[in-house]
Amino acid sequence: MSTELRLRIISAIVLAIIVLGATWIGGLTFSLLSAAIGLLVYYEWSTITGIARSDRFGLVFGWISMALVAYETVFHTSERALLLLLGFTLAAAVLSAFRKTGFWLPGGIFYSGLSAVSLAALRTGDNGLITILFLFAVVWGSDILAYFVGRAVGGPKLAPKISPGKTWSGAIGGTIAGVLAGCLLIWVSGQPVSPWLPLIAAILSIAGQIGDLFESWIKRRFGVKDSSHLIPGHGGVMDRVDALVFACFLAFLGGLIIAALSGQLFATTGGL
Structure with a gap:
C-alpha cells in the first residue's frame, strides 16, 4: 500500500468518526460542525476565486457575514440564520454590482452560509x-x-x-x-x-x-x-x-x- 493511499484511508476514517459522531450526538455538537463546514467552505471559496488576494473589503465583509451566520446557526435558530444569510447575500450583491467586482462574493456567502444553515436545520428538524x-x-x-x-x-x-x-x-x-x-x-x-x-x-x-x-x-x-x-x-x-x-x-x-x-x-x- 502506497503512502498516499494509506494517508487517504486514515484521513477518511478520522473524518467519518468525527462526522458520524457529531451526527449521532446532534444538538450543539452538530451545529458546531455545520458552522465549521460553512466557515471552511468560505475560506476555500474566497481563496479559489481570488477574493482573498484582490478584494480586501470583500474578504472582510464576507468573513463578518459568515461569522454572524455561523453564530446564529449555533446559538439561535436556523430560521434566523437563514434570514441573516439572505440579507448579507443581497447586500453583497448590491455592493458587488456597485463596485463592479463580479458576483463571486455574494455567491460565496450564499453557498457557504447555506451549507451551514441547511445541515444544522435538517439535523434539528x-x-x-x-x-x-x-x-x-x-x-x-x-x-x-x-x-x-x-x-x-x-x-x-x-x-x-x-x-x-x-x-x-x-x-x-x-x-x-x-x-x-x-x-x-x-x-x-x-x-x-x-x-x-x-x-x-x-x-x-x-x-x-x-x-x-x-x-x-x-x-x-x-x-x-x-x-x-x-x-x-x-x-x-x-x-x-x-x-x-x-x-x-x-x-x-x-x-x-x-x-x-x-x-x-x-x-x-x-x-x-
Whole structure:
C-alpha cells in the first residue's frame, strides 16, 4: 500500500468518526460542525476565486457575514440564520454590482452560509438523525458507485468540459446505488418506507452529482486541482462536501416549502 493511499484511508476514517459522531450526538455538537463546514467552505471559496488576494473589503465583509451566520446557526435558530444569510447575500450583491467586482462574493456567502444553515436545520428538524443519515447514504452511495461503475463501464462523458472523468454510466449507476442505499437505510432504521422514497432519493442523488459538477466547474474556472490542502490526501472541505451540500440545499428547500404550505414556516425547518 502506497503512502498516499494509506494517508487517504486514515484521513477518511478520522473524518467519518468525527462526522458520524457529531451526527449521532446532534444538538450543539452538530451545529458546531455545520458552522465549521460553512466557515471552511468560505475560506476555500474566497481563496479559489481570488477574493482573498484582490478584494480586501470583500474578504472582510464576507468573513463578518459568515461569522454572524455561523453564530446564529449555533446559538439561535436556523430560521434566523437563514434570514441573516439572505440579507448579507443581497447586500453583497448590491455592493458587488456597485463596485463592479463580479458576483463571486455574494455567491460565496450564499453557498457557504447555506451549507451551514441547511445541515444544522435538517439535523434539528423532525426525524433529524434519520434525515441526515439518509442524505449520507444517498450521497455517499452515489459517489462511490458512480466512480466504480464509470471506470468499469465507461462510455459517453457526462460533462467533458467540466469534469472529463465522469461518464453517463457512472451517473446512472451512482443514482441507482444512491436510491438503494437510501431506501435500505430507512428500512433498517425501522421507519416506514414511502412509495415516494425512491423518487426522493433519486432527486437528491442527482442534486448531489450536480453539486459535484458545480465545484468542478469552479475549480476549472480558476485553474485549481483541489479546493485546498486542509484534509491530508483528500484536498479540501469543498472537495468532500460538494455533493452533500447540494443535496442538503434541496432537502432544506423542500422542508421550507412544506412548512410554508402548512403555515408553520417559522415553527419548524422540517426534514424528511
